[in-house]
């Protein structure tokens with residue numbers, strides 16, 4: 159029976175002559191439109207064949223219009239700009255840290271042309287990739303040497319593979335972290351060809367546990383910052399300095415994965431217990447690992463900083479090439495790091511830091527303005543300004559709670575889920591968080607320059 163419908167599918171050539179697709183051919187390209195029409199018709203035939211009930215074929219003109227709309231949607235960039243009103247500053251789904259203006263300028267200066275990625279401008283000879291960035295990292299962390307790779311997962315994998323393949327690395331059971339399903343430390347160890355030697359218990363690990371596990375097979379001791387959970391109560395972990403002393407007494411390196419990559423003390427921003435790279439190096443860690451796009455506020459990358467001899471060994475491992483970063487990342491990271499040479503400048507110009515340090519009074523004023531304009535939308539029953547608490551990362555770390563101010567929207571004649579979905583689907587995409595029957599727009603993570611687009615998005619949502 160569906161075959162009768164299939165016989166009515168118009169030809170590709172017939173469709174291409176209809177005005178919506180003719181216009182599209184002029185604006186896009188002939189081959190893109192022809193390819194789009196074919197794919198659409200293939201999908202349509204499959205749908206008709208598998209549909210339970212008989213489907214009616216639309217009239218040719220309508221079909222051409224539908225195909226034109228569909229092709230245009232396919233042509234949109236897969237990445238859409240988003241307003242992050244979730245309150246979660248380090249939102250992996252929304253691309254983590256927004257970049258500083260200096261980083262954007264550095265990217266646009268090198269992206270479209272050639273750049274001095276691996277040449278020495280004085281001698282004209284080939285030089286070590288990214289030497290300048292590494293110098294900045296050495297300056298800011300106090301490490302002898304540094305290396306930049308794709309992300310912290312890559313930094314960990316590479317470090318383990320280069321320093322400990324075929325041998326054991328000792329880690330406390332309380333620090334076997336998972337950062338989202340694709341990063342579980344035991345699995346990263348396996349992928350690096352390293353045997354995990356877990357010691358202690360979930361809540362308590364003592365220095366003596368590490369000591370009794372050290373043997374001929376040991377290649378390193380590792381400490382991992384528990385970025386997205388805390389063990390409280392009857393809990394104990396050895397201090398970094400104690401672990402360093404023990405490792406060095408046995409001629410072993412101490413690898414310290416500090417996670418977020420704090421280059422300055424974040425207690426000034428109300429965050430406690432964030433390990434600072436420089437402190438870790440000072441305490442004697444041989445290799446320190448961290449992300450570039452978490453608290454540091456730069457592009458996605460992973461930093462390996464530490465003793466020269468070890469960093470060079472890591473650099474020469476074949477995986478280093480597979481994990482290396484491009485000129486765009488190097489340019490953005492260098493520009494971000496330069497800002498940190500003056501911490502006050504960093505606090506103003508690194509967006510993550512300025513979002514973290516925005517006063518509640520400032521957030522309240524902005525929330526008030528947004529609320530009064532939002533209330534004018536027919537889709538919104540009420541908009542109230544409320545004081546709230548948010549978390550630094552998606553893992554909702556209980557210790558990293560941050561004060562914030564939200565606009566709480568009650569939808570008019572529709573569900574809060576449908577309001578949230580419509581805002582997510584807009585251009586730009588707006589993400590809030592749902593609490594009971596209200597959609598909270600949390601200003602802690604909204605860049606002030608985006609207040610206006612946020613209001614416009616609210617004015618465009620439809621009534622229930």
Ligand SMILES: *Cc1c(COP(=O)(O)O)cnc(C)c1O
Nearest residue numbers: 309310311337383385417418449
């Ligand atoms: C986030 C994190 C990682 C993974 O870093 P990516 O840059 O996301 O690969 C590894 N270890 C710790 C402690 C982290 O917090």
